[in-house]
Amino acid sequence: MNSDLIQRLLASPVSFLADSGPDEDIAISSRIRLARNVRDLPFPCAAGPQEMEQVCQLVRAAARSSGTLGCPDCLEFRIGELSATDREILLERRLASRELIGNLAGGCLLVKGDGSCSVMVNEEDQLRIQVLAPGFQLEKVWNKINALDNELGKELAYAFDEQLGYLTCCPTNVGTGMRASVMLHLPGLVMTGKINATIHGINKLNLAVRGIFGEGSENQGNLFQVSNQITLGDNEEHIIEELSKVIRQLINHEKAARIHLMEHDQASLLDHVGRSYGILRHSYKLSAKEALNCLSGLRTGVDLGLFNNVDIHRVNQMFLTIHPAHLQKSAGRNLSAAERDVFRASYCRQLLAKGS
Amino acid sequence: MNSDLIQRLLASPVSFLADSGPDEDIAISSRIRLARNVRDLPFPCAAGPQEMEQVCQLVRAAARSSGTLGCPDCLEFRIGELSATDREILLERRLASRELIGNLAGGCLLVKGDGSCSVMVNEEDQLRIQVLAPGFQLEKVWNKINALDNELGKELAYAFDEQLGYLTCCPTNVGTGMRASVMLHLPGLVMTGKINATIHGINKLNLAVRGIFGEGSENQGNLFQVSNQITLGDNEEHIIEELSKVIRQLINHEKAARIHLMEHDQASLLDHVGRSYGILRHSYKLSAKEALNCLSGLRTGVDLGLFNNVDIHRVNQMFLTIHPAHLQKSAGRNLSAAERDVFRASYCRQLLAKGS
Numbered sequence: 127m128n129s130d131l132i133q134r135l136l137a138s139p140v141s142f143l144a145d146s147g148p149d150e151d152i153a154i155s156s157r158i159r160l161a162r163n164v165r166d167l168p169f170p171c172a173a174g175p176q177e178m179e180q181v182c183q184l185v186r187a188a189a190r191s192s193g194t195l196g197c198p199d200c201l202e203f204r205i206g207e208l209s210a211t212d213r214e215i216l217l218e219r220r221l222a223s224r225e226l227i228g229n230l231a232g233g234c235l236l237v238k239g240d241g242s243c244s245v246m247v248n249e250e251d252q253l254r255i256q257v258l259a260p261g262f263q264l265e266k267v268w269n270k271i272n273a274l275d276n277e278l279g280k281e282l283a284y285a286f287d288e289q290l291g292y293l294t295c296c297p298t299n300v301g302t303g304m305r306a307s308v309m310l311h312l313p314g315l316v317m318t319g320k321i322n323a324t325i326h327g328i329n330k331l332n333l334a335v336r337g338i339f340g341e342g343s344e345n346q347g348n349l350f351q352v353s354n355q356i357t358l359g360d361n362e363e364h365i366i367e368e369l370s371k372v373i374r375q376l377i378n379h380e381k382a383a384r385i386h387l388m389e390h391d392q393a394s395l396l397d398h399v400g401r402s403y404g405i406l407r408h409s410y411k412l413s414a415k416e417a418l419n420c421l422s423g424l425r426t427g428v429d430l431g432l433f434n435n436v437d438i439h440r441v442n443q444m445f446l447t448i449h450p451a452h453l454q455k456s457a458g459r460n461l462s463a464a465e466r467d468v469f470r471a472s473y474c475r476q477l478l479a480k481g482s
Numbered sequence: 483m484n485s486d487l488i489q490r491l492l493a494s495p496v497s498f499l500a501d502s503g504p505d506e507d508i509a510i511s512s513r514i515r516l517a518r519n520v521r522d523l524p525f526p527c528a529a530g531p532q533e534m535e536q537v538c539q540l541v542r543a544a545a546r547s548s549g550t551l552g553c554p555d556c557l558e559f560r561i562g563e564l565s566a567t568d569r570e571i572l573l574e575r576r577l578a579s580r581e582l583i584g585n586l587a588g589g590c591l592l593v594k595g596d597g598s599c600s601v602m603v604n605e606e607d608q609l610r611i612q613v614l615a616p617g618f619q620l621e622k623v624w625n626k627i628n629a630l631d632n633e634l635g636k637e638l639a640y641a642f643d644e645q646l647g648y649l650t651c652c653p654t655n656v657g658t659g660m661r662a663s664v665m666l667h668l669p670g671l672v673m674t675g676k677i678n679a680t681i682h683g684i685n686k687l688n689l690a691v692r693g694i695f696g697e698g699s700e701n702q703g704n705l706f707q708v709s710n711q712i713t714l715g716d717n718e719e720h721i722i723e724e725l726s727k728v729i730r731q732l733i734n735h736e737k738a739a740r741i742h743l744m745e746h747d748q749a750s751l752l753d754h755v756g757r758s759y760g761i762l763r764h765s766y767k768l769s770a771k772e773a774l775n776c777l778s779g780l781r782t783g784v785d786l787g788l789f790n791n792v793d794i795h796r797v798n799q800m801f802l803t804i805h806p807a808h809l810q811k812s813a814g815r816n817l818s819a820a821e822r823d824v825f826r827a828s829y830c831r832q833l834l835a836k837g838s
Contacts, residue, residue: 393824397766404760410753468749 128207132215134239135201136455140219141240143442147261151429152377154309154349154442156264157220158271158366161294161303162253162278163285169295170232170248178232178248185247188281189236194274195245196238205233211460214451220258225249243274250295251303253278260442262373264306264366272362291358298355302362307353308373309338313426314383316348317395324379325350331372332356338418338445347418347445352376388430399427407478412471417448420474436478444477484563488571490595491557492811496575497596499798503617507785508733510665510705510798512620513576514627514722517650517659518609518634519641525651526588526604534588534604541603544637545592550630551601552594561589567816570807576614581605599630606651607659609634616798618729620662620722628718647714654711658718663709664729665694669782670739672704673751680735681706688712689728694774694801703774703801708732740786755783763834768827773804776830792834800833 139145142155163169167181189197205213205227216222221241226233226249237244246254255278257271285293292303299305315321325335336351352373354365387395402423405416412420421444428438446452453469454461461469498511519525523537545553561569561583572578577597582589582605590603602610611634613627641649648659655661671677681691692707708729710721743751758779761772768776777800784794802808809825810817817825 393766393827397827400764400766401761404764405757407764408756408760410749410756471753 128203129209129212131201131203132208132212132455135219135221135237135241136215136452138239138241139439140443140446141242142220142258142260143446144439145260146439147259147263149262149377150260150438152311152380153262153373154311154445155258155260156262156267156306156308157256157258158264158267158304158306159254159256160271160275161251161292161299161305162255162275162282163251163293163295164253165283165285167252170229170250170252171295173232173248175231178229181252182232182234182247184282185234185245185253185278186236188278189245191281192274192277194270194277195236195243197236199239200243201235201237201239203235203237205235206230211451211454214449215455218446218449218451220446221256222246223249223254226254243270245278251299253282262308262370262377264308264370264373268306268362268366299357301358302360302365304357304362304365305353306366306369307336307351308369310350310352310373310376310380311348311422311425312350312376312380312383313348313398313422314380314387317387317398318383320379320383321350324376328352328372328376333369333372346415348422349418349445384426384430395426395430396432398423399430399432403427403433403478406474408475409471410475411467412448412474413467414448414450414470417470417474418445421445421448440477444474448473484559485565485568487557487559488564488568488811491575491577491593491597492571492808494595494597495795496799496802497598498614498616499802500795501616502795503615503619505618505733506616506794508667508736509618509729510667510801511614511616512618512623512662512664513612513614514620514623514660514662515610515612516627516631517607517648517655517661518611518631518638519607519649519651520609521639521641523608526585526606526608527651529588529604531587534585537608538588538590538603540638541590541601541609541634542592544634545601547637548630548633550626550633551592551599553592555595557591557593557595559591559593561591562586567807567810570805571811574802574805574807576802577612578602579605579610582610599626601634607655609638618664618726618733620664620726620729624662624718624722655713657714658716658721660713660718660721661709662722662725663692663707664725666706666708666729666732666736667704667778667781668706668732668736668739669704669754669778670736670743673743673754674739676735676739677706680732684708684728684732687728689725702771704778705774705801740782744786751782751786752788754779755786755788759783759789759834762830764831765827767823768804768830769823770804770806770826773826773830774801777801777804796833800830804829 189195213227217227221237221244222235226246229248232248234247244256257267259267291301294300294303315324328335332355334353334355337345338349354369402420406420425441427433428436448470453466457469545551569583573583577593577600578591582602585604588604593600598614600612613623615623647657650656650659671680684691688711690709690711693701694705710725758776762776781797783789784792804826809822813825
């Protein structure tokens with residue numbers, strides 16, 4: 127049953143990567159999540175299976191009327207009933223966190239079929255509400271998640287303190303409980319050697335820079351997730367406004383870096399793009415790390431207008447689908463690390479052969 | 483005048499690389515050279531300009547009647563009258579040695595238009611007669627060079643000792659004055675890690691293994707020149723027979739290595755081939771060393787039947803034409819090392835775009 131739902135998920139495109147969005151040449155996607163808990167029930171870290179089940183029931187009942195989440199037709203996953211590969215699929219699709227899929231006893235996920243909205247239940251907090259959208263559009267994402275939060279809040283008695291705001295398991299989330307982030311593709315700043323100074327500057331503004339899979343993940347494929355750090359003592363709209371200003375600046379810096387490269391070191395830029403395409407199109411063994419770096423090069427080439435037949439949204443999705451669980455689902459069986467490298471190369475060759 | 487001749491040379495294909503030959507999947511070309519000197523005139527190392535000029539006149543007069551060399555229509559180069567780039571062209575085409583093109587005072591080259599026969603005058607010896615042919619066919623090359631040697635020997639009083647044989651500048655050439663070699667492409671032995679043991683075994687048989695440009699040149703592009711070391715106390719036919727036996731064994735070893743790879747590590751083999759093609763076809767900066775290694779991978783792929791539209795003889799010629807002097811001739815101007823890498827990549831992209 128749960129496995130069928132995974133198949134339904136895999137059959138549909140990842141909307142926040144497959145659809146067009148503002149500034150999509152540099153901004154891959156925008157994401158906001160809200161941490162929420164229900165009054166009088168313990169945080170998951172202190173809860174037993176029955177209490178976690180109780181939270182699940184409450185959230186499911188509340189979600190039933192949510193038009194934003196697409197319930198009652200939304201997909202519902204019980205983490206404990208999923209295979210290890212299926213749990214990784216949720217992680218690779220950015221629908222679940224490492225923490226959620228580790229909670230076999232009580233973790234649960236409600237997700238709209240296209241992956242744009244979801245609620246993780248019994249993650250670090252009882253609810254982690256998430257909305258994702260393509261490109262750079264934090265305001266729109268905010269309006270949507272705010273609506274979803276209101277829908278759920280009508281049914282659930284959120285743990286809320288007049289002075290502090292929303293109460294959360296970890297003090298760093300208390301207040302708005304909000305983390306907003308934009309995934310940026312910054313090959314120009316990497317190639318011009320400006321990325322370290324840029325990250326240093328962002329950190330000084332109390333913003334965080336992370337890799338493709340969030341906290342603790344390494345930067346790969348020149349993808350950087352920039353998010354707010356502060357949740358307390360400020361309102362959501364203002365936090366988003368301040369973050370958006372910085373994102374806008376980063377986008378402009380990246381554009382300038384690309385122009386600089388085209389004007390002053392075109393051969394190196396084209397070489398990076400060409401080799402990336404050549405390896406994706408012709409190799410027979412490809413690690414995930416190399417694939418991500420090559421996809422970054424290919425995406426840069428698409429942005430520069432060098433590949434008319436390669437669709438940028440297909441490249442976006444490949445950033446996720448070249449990961450182990452997705453590959454194993456494509457192959458229809460478990461693959462060793464060595465087999466995955468061979469399958470990944472074949473997968474990339476075939477996808478690009480279609481397009482060019 | 484000399485420059486026009488270089489243009490004529492560049493306009494015609496390099497016959498020993500452009501034509502088909504026996505065992506051409508592994509044996510690129512066969513070569514024999516004979517060292518000869520004229521009685522009563524000093525070796526070039528001990529000769530002044532006038533004496534070297536005298537040798538030039540004698541050889542030219544002798545060559546006039548040579549049908550094998552294609553005289554009197556053969557091309558004649560005065561090394562001292564050539565530009566530095568044009569001298570390098572002769573070297574890259576394997577028509578002249580580093581030593582010959584360094585002799586600006588008296589070096590001279592007579593060469594048949596297709597590059598198959600040539601006589602270097604005032605190299606280490608007064609005459610270095612050379613015949614090159616595609617594939618593995620030392621006997622045929624021997625018959626041809628023997629005919630040319632006889633044609634020249636009728637007109638020139640060779641320095642010859644009844645007991646020692648032909649007298650040469652360096653004692654290692656005394657006797658037959660002959661060096662026979664076959665250029666082999668051995669990617670299978672390199673990839674299976676057997677090449678070092680193979681070279682060690684060959685050296686024990688008093689044969690030498692060298693790189694693409696002969697003595698002192700590094701192995702690049704998995705190309706190995708195997709030649710006889712001994713010239714004294716044996717006759718030419720027997721030396722060639724013994725060398726040919728070893729070459730035949732090497733060809734069989736290489737075939738076995740390729741079959742082994744196809745059966746036991748196909749992905750690595752295909753990956754090497756695919757990446758090589760991908761880089762040649764799509765890069766924008768390419769060093770000579772990387773180009774040679776990629777050409778080796780491409781040639782392996784052509785041998786395996788993976789590239790129906792890529793002609794093996796074109797690949798063979800690229801092993802020479804990606805070198806600096808040829809690139810500069812193609813560009814029509816001098817190029818810095820960085821400019822050459824960009825031009826080389828463009829040259830390879832264009833050649834392969836034609837074929838596939």
